Amino acid sequence: MHFTGVLPEDAPDPRLEREQLVKSMPIPIMEFTPQAALEFADFSVTTSGYGSGLDEMSVSISASLWRNPVDKSDPVNLAELDDTTRRSIEEIPPWPRPAWLIEHVERMRYPMLWEAVQTTWQRQDSEHSTLDARLVQHANHILMNQFREELRLGIHDWDSPALTSERVVRHGVHVPIDGVSMSGAEIDTDPFVYAVGAKLPSGGTLTVVVPREHLPHLTLEFVQRPST
Numbered sequence: 001m002h003f004t005g006v007l008p009e010d011a012p013d014p015r016l017e018r019e020q021l022v023k024s025m026p027i028p029i030m031e032f033t034p035q036a037a038l039e040f041a042d043f044s045v046t047t048s049g050y051g052s053g054l055d056e057m058s059v060s061i062s063a064s065l066w067r068n069p070v071d072k073s074d075p076v077n078l079a080e081l082d083d084t085t086r087r088s089i090e091e092i093p094p095w096p097r098p099a100w101l102i103e104h105v106e107r108m109r110y111p112m113l114w115e116a117v118q119t120t121w122q123r124q125d126s127e128h129s130t131l132d133a134r135l136v137q138h139a140n141h142i143l144m145n146q147f148r149e150e151l152r153l154g155i156h157d158w159d160s161p162a163l164t165s166e167r168v169v170r171h172g173v174h175v176p177i178d179g180v181s182m183s184g185a186e187i188d189t190d191p192f193v194y195a196v197g198a199k200l201p202s203g204g205t206l207t208v209v210v211p212r213e214h215l216p217h218l219t220l221e222f223v224q225r226p227s228t
Contacts, residue, residue: 006095013100018043022059027202028224029059030119030177036069037217041107044115056122056129060115061225064107065214079111113210114146117222121204131185131199131207132166138207139164139187139195146211147192164190176221177206196220 022029022043032038041062049055068074081089089108118138122129128137140163143151151163168189175184175198184198184206194215197207206222 009096011098027121027204030206031225033221038063058120060118063113065111132169134205135197142209
C-alpha cells in the first residue's frame, strides 16, 4: 500500500473494502496452513469481466514472516531496509494517524511474503488458465515487483528474458491441500523464488511463490481460509 498526503485520523481502513470484495469469490480461498512463523497481513484482489458478471477473479494473501516467532522482539525478525524506508518508518509526523496506517508502517519493519498465496477462479478454461501458465504468471509478477534490482530491470522492463517461463515448470510434485496430497507442479530453477501450485477440487488454481531465503522458515502446506 502507498499513501500520499495527510490522512485524517478517522480515515477508513482500505482493507475493509477488500474484505467485502473477497466475499464475492466463487470458490474457497486458500492460505498457508496455520504456523507460528506467519501472520496474515492483507488481501489483494484482481477481477475481470463485463457487465454484471465475473469472468475471472484472483485473491492473493500476503503475510508477515517471523524468523523467531517465540521471541518477536528478537532482532533476527527485522527486515533489511534501505535508508529511505527506514526513515519513513522512524519519522513520526506531527499529526495523528489512523490506527490501521500505524499498523501498516510497523509491519514494514519485518519481512513480508507479498501476495504469496494466490487462488484464481475463471468461468471458462483457456490457454492462460492452465496450471503452468498460472504458475509462471504468478512467479513473474513477484519477480518483477520484488526483485527488480537483483534482475537489473529498468523502469520500462516489464517483459524480460531474465524472468521464468513454462519451459522450466516441473510436474509430478505433491502439494498438501486440506490434508490431502494433490498432484501439482513447481518452478525450482529460479535463483530468487520458489513456486508451487496445483489445480483445486473447486475448479480453481492454487499458486504459491515465496523468496528462497524464507523457505527454511515455512511449511508449504495449504488449507481453505475460513469464510469471513
